[in-house]
Amino acid sequence: MDIIMADIRKEFQFPVLFKECSIDLSNFYDPGRRQYNANELLGKVAELSSPNALKTIGLFKVDLFIPILTYIFGQAFLNGNTGIVSLYRLRNEHYGLEKDEKLQLERFKKVIIHELGHSFGLTHCHNPVCIMRSSTYVEDIDQKDHHFCHTCKSLLDEKRRELIGSNKHKRL
Amino acid sequence: MGEKISILIVDDEESVRDSLYNWFIDDGYIVECAENAKKALTMLEARNFDIILSDFKMPGMDGMEFHRRVKTFVKEPIFIIMTAFASVDSAVQALKNGAFDYITKPFDPDDLSHLIRNAAMQVALKNENENLKIKISTLVDVEDLIGESEALKKVLKEVESVAQSNSSVIITGESGTGKELIARAIHSNSPRKFFPMISVHCGALSESLLESELFGHEKGAFTGASFNRKGRFEMADGGTIFLDEIATISPKMQVELLRVLESKTFVRVGGNKEISSDFRVICATNRELKSMVEKGTFREDLFYRLNVVNIKVPPLRERVEDIPLLANYFIKKYCASMSRDLISIEPAALQHLEKLEFPGNVRELENMIERAIVIGSGKVIKLKDLPMGKEAISSSIESLDELKKKHIGMILNKYNWNISRAAKALNIDRATLYAKIKKFDLKVEK
Numbered sequence: 155m156d157i158i159m160a161d162i163r164k165e166f167q168f169p170v171l172f173k174e175c176s177i178d179l180s181n182f183y184d185p186g187r188r189q190y191n192a193n194e195l196l197g198k199v200a201e202l203s204s205p206n207a208l209k210t211i212g213l214f215k216v217d218l219f220i221p222i223l224t225y226i227f228g229q230a231f232l233n234g235n236t237g238i239v240s241l242y243r244l245r246n247e248h249y250g251l252e253k254d255e256k257l258q259l260e261r262f263k264k265v266i267i268h269e270l271g272h273s274f275g276l277t278h279c280h281n282p283v284c285i286m287r288s289s290t291y292v293e294d295i296d297q298k299d300h301h302f303c304h305t306c307k308s309l310l311d312e313k314r315r316e317l318i319g320s321n322k323h324k325r326l
Numbered sequence: 327m328g329e330k331i332s333i334l335i336v337d338d339e340e341s342v343r344d345s346l347y348n349w350f351i352d353d354g355y356i357v358e359c360a361e362n363a364k365k366a367l368t369m370l371e372a373r374n375f376d377i378i379l380s381d382f383k384m385p386g387m388d389g390m391e392f393h394r395r396v397k398t399f400v401k402e403p404i405f406i407i408m409t410a411f412a413s414v415d416s417a418v419q420a421l422k423n424g425a426f427d428y429i430t431k432p433f434d435p436d437d438l439s440h441l442i443r444n445a446a447m448q449v450a451l452k453n454e455n456e457n458l459k460i461k462i463s464t465l466v467d468v469e470d471l472i473g474e475s476e477a478l479k480k481v482l483k484e485v486e487s488v489a490q491s492n493s494s495v496i497i498t499g500e501s502g503t504g505k506e507l508i509a510r511a512i513h514s515n516s517p518r519k520f521f522p523m524i525s526v527h528c529g530a531l532s533e534s535l536l537e538s539e540l541f542g543h544e545k546g547a548f549t550g551a552s553f554n555r556k557g558r559f560e561m562a563d564g565g566t567i568f569l570d571e572i573a574t575i576s577p578k579m580q581v582e583l584l585r586v587l588e589s590k591t592f593v594r595v596g597g598n599k600e601i602s603s604d605f606r607v608i609c610a611t612n613r614e615l616k617s618m619v620e621k622g623t624f625r626e627d628l629f630y631r632l633n634v635v636n637i638k639v640p641p642l643r644e645r646v647e648d649i650p651l652l653a654n655y656f657i658k659k660y661c662a663s664m665s666r667d668l669i670s671i672e673p674a675a676l677q678h679l680e681k682l683e684f685p686g687n688v689r690e691l692e693n694m695i696e697r698a699i700v701i702g703s704g705k706v707i708k709l710k711d712l713p714m715g716k717e718a719i720s721s722s723i724e725s726l727d728e729l730k731k732k733h734i735g736m737i738l739n740k741y742n743w744n745i746s747r748a749a750k751a752l753n754i755d756r757a758t759l760y761a762k763i764k765k766f767d768l769k770v771e772k
Contacts, residue, residue, distance in 0.1 A: 187432075193341060222345040224432045232351050277354040288353060290436035 158263045161300060165267055165285075166274075167314060168208060175202055179216060189219040192229055192238055200236045208317065209273045211266055212238040227289070230269040232277070237269040244292060261295045271306065274313045279306050331446050332356040332374070336366040336392065337381040337408065342431075346379065349438070355446075363392035370396065375403045376449040377442070382409040382416060382428075390420055397424060404445045408433075471507055472655045473648035477640040481508065488635045489515035494587070496572070496632050497610040499639030502689030505610035506570060508639055512608060513566040521565030524558045524605075528579075529571030536579055538595050541586075547596020559592055562605040572609040572632070573618060577625070584628045607632065642684040642691060649680050652688060656695040657707070664699065671698075671707040678709055710739055731766040734759070743770050 159170045177198060182190045195212065203210035211230070218226050218240045227244065230237025244261040246254045264285060271286050279286035284303035289295045302310055333355050335346045343359040350357045358375070360366035362384055369375075378396060382389040393405050407428040409417045417428035426448065429441055471482065488495055489512050497505040506525065513523040531539055538547070542557030558567060575583065586592045591602045609632050618624035642649070653671055661668050675698075684690050694712060702711040734752065741747040749759040762768075 193345070219432070220345040221339070221341040222432055223349075223438070224434050226435065229348070231348060272352055278352055288439060290434075290439050 158259065158266065161263055162267060162270065165300070165302065166270065166310070171207070173204075177202075179214075184219070187219055189217045189225065190214070192218040192220050192226055192240075196229065196231075196236060196238050199238055203236055208235070209270060210236050211270060211273075212236070213262075213266070214238060214240045215242060216240060217242040227295070228265045228269045230272040232272050233275045234273050237273050239265045239269055244295070249292065257296070260300070261292060264295050264298065264300045265289075267300055271302070271310070274310055276302075276306055276309055276313075279303055281305070330354065330356050331376045331449055332358070333377045333379060333442075334366060334369065334375040334403070335359045335379050336361075336363060336384070336389075337379075338362060338384045339381070342381070342408075350442070353442070355442075363387035363389070363395075366392065367395060370399060370403075374401045377404045377406065377445050379406045379408055382407050382420070390416065390423070393420055393423060393425055404448055406441065406445060471504070471511055472652050473645060474651060475640075475645035475648045477645045478648060481637060481639055482511070484635075484637050485511045486515065488512060488637070490517065491635075492606055493634040494607045494632050495609070495635045495637060496615065497608065497637045497639060498615075499610075499612065500641045500685075500687055501612045502684075502687035503639040503641055504688050505612075505639055506568065508637060509566070509568045509608040509610060513568075513606075516566070516606070518565050518606060522562060523566040523568060524562040525568040525570060526558050527570045529574040533576045533579060536575065537582065541582075541592050541594055542597075542601075543595035544597040547594070551596065554594070557592070557594060559586060559603050559605060560601055563603040564605075566606045566608055569607065569609045571611060573611040573613040573615060573624060580625045580628050584625065584631060587628075587631050642687040646680050649691065650676055652691055653679060653695055656692050657699065660696050660699045666699070667705070669699065669702075669705050669707060672709065675707050675709045675712055678712060727766075730762070731768070734762050734766065735768050738763075738768060738770075 155172055159172055163170045177195075179190060182194050182198070184191055195214070195218070199210060199212035202212075211228075218228070218238065220226055220229065225243055226240075228237060228239035239262065241258065241262050242248065244258050244265065246252060246257065267285050268289070276286050278288040281287060281303040282297065283299045284306055285298055285300055286302065286306045287294070287298050289298070301307075333350050335343050335350075335357065336359075337343050337346075338361055340361070343361070347357050347359055358369065360369055363380070364387060366378070366380070380389045380392055384392075387395075389407050389409075393407070396403065396405060404426040405420075405424070407417045407420045407425050408431055409428055410431050414428075414430065417425075417430075421428060426445055427441055429437060471478070473479075485508060495509075495512060497508050499505050509525075510523060513519060526536075526539060528536060534548075538551075538555070538557070540558050542555050542560055543551050545551060545554050569583075582592075587607060590604065591600050593600055615624055615629055615633070619626045619629050642652075653676060657669060657671060679691065679694070686693075695707070697713065698707045698711040702708065734748075737751050738748045741751065745756055745759055749756045752759065754762075
């Protein structure tokens with residue numbers, strides 16, 4: 155997690171804090187779909203987030219869904235304060251491939267940065283290597299970099315400047 | 327992509343609306359939601375949407391009925407049905423009714439992504455197609471019909487109103503006023519624009535040639551007719567036939583023409599098979615057809631058949647304010663065709679053109695500019711490059727003194743004010759020439 159946190163700090167230029175919490179996930183389980191409801195989990199993350207945090211991302215190991223989609227890697231509201239990301243579908247084993255922990259963490263980091271990008275008001279980008287490019291398959295995630303393209307970076311910097319004024323004491 | 331694509335999500339389940347809203351907002355689309363079809367229809371009356379994603383089973387109006395109503399809107403959006411597995415049959419029915427696609431709930435994120443990308447591409451193509459169509463028709467509008475005068479604007483307004491109909495049109499006007507251009511403008515703005523406009527110059531053909539030209543002929547119809555040939559009426563099928571100098575056709579051809587216009591059918595010369603053709607007739611003449619009817623030289627029934635709409639093209643002298651625009655247009659046209667750098671016209675030359683009568687109208691002005699570009703060598707068309715003799719003929723000079731003044735001035739300019747040579751050309755002595763210069767207050771042009 156330290157490497158991931160360092161990279162997030164580098165991309166967003168905000169201090170990053172990692173905190174472990176325990177949640178009873180059974181309340182979020184949908185037996186019909188055998189998955190966990192991401193919308194409801196997102197609400198829980200919002201409840202648990204610290205008032206000192208600028209943005210909070212909940213990290214999970216379970217398979218997430220939203221009612222309309224068969225699965226999601228993660229989700230965050232545009233310009234919102236919270237988001238969630240799951241490691242479940244980022245594992246090679248899920249696709250019948252050999253375990254690759256390094257690749258799995260790399261994907262995890264990319265999805266976290268991508269969802270945080272949404273929470274900073276960034277929409278999907280058409281640049282093929284930009285972290286804000288939409289990814290619906292793990293292979294898509296592998297194609298892109300964990301950095302923002304020039305355009306998205308400029309938009310993020312603008313957003314950062316706005317936020318720094320009013321949230322000097324906060325962190326991710 | 328140019329303008330942002332707008333999506334309307336119609337579903338009675340709030341969680342579905344919210345999820346899709348967030349998904350599409352992240353993709354940079356403009357998104358709005360409605361909880362039922364009735365509300366969606368109200369929203370569609372207020373603004374256009376490019377794509378509609380609608381649930382199939384909704385309380386009240388279902389997706390099928392909603393789609394049927396959406397199809398009545400002028401700008402029909404792309405319609406995508408969202409359905410559960412149980413109602414795939416109904417979704418297939420919706421596809422048959424013209425829906426773009428359907429997607430079963432819950433969606434695979436990749437399927438949804440692809441579906442919307444395809445729909446967005448379809449929207450972009452549709453918009454591009456519409457823009458190109460507008461471009462094509464406006465291009466035809468502006469080309470060649472140059473002028474800002476009220477007289478020309480009135481004609482163009484008539485062209486606009488008559489273009490959409492199928493009525494016969496007679497265009498009258500002096501020679502060289504651009505009657506064929508007006509005919510072309512009518513054709514190009516009509517629903518027939520994607521079919522040909524066939525022009526026939528009736529005055530240039532003898533009776534028998536015109537007959538064969540208009541109706542075509544069969545092999546062996548006359549000496550030299552070695553092949554079957556389509557006539558102009560046949561070639562104009564779906565489009566427009568333009569009969570220039572209609573007043574010159576013989577009484578026999580007038581009868582033939584009337585018959586064709588009434589039945590839209592004809593037989594090739596030497597043939598016996600009746601051919602039908604769907605054409606619109608536009609005629610042009612520089613003569614007063616009505617007085618020809620009164621004199622009995624033009625058939626009255628044909629006149630009324632042709633004269634459903636009459637457009638009178640004004641002579642150039644009645645739209646003098648268009649002369650500078652026309653002159654500059656022809657300069658550009660001929661400089662481009664002669665691969666020369668663009669030149670200009672000096673104010674004195676332009677003023678001179680504005681004073682001319684132009685009995686040959688725009689055609690005469692065009693020839694004058696072409697000649698000036700050919701004979702002039704500089705970067706500016708000067709007064710001396712324009713035919714002064716023409717002016718003497720076509721201007722409204724009435725007094726003999728005025729004519730003398732113009733003529734002496736022209737000869738002096740021609741010989742660069744060399745008095746001896748000018749006097750010799752005028753066949754007068756130098757002293758007389760000096761006296762004339764003084765009398766008419768002639769001065770060297772700068």
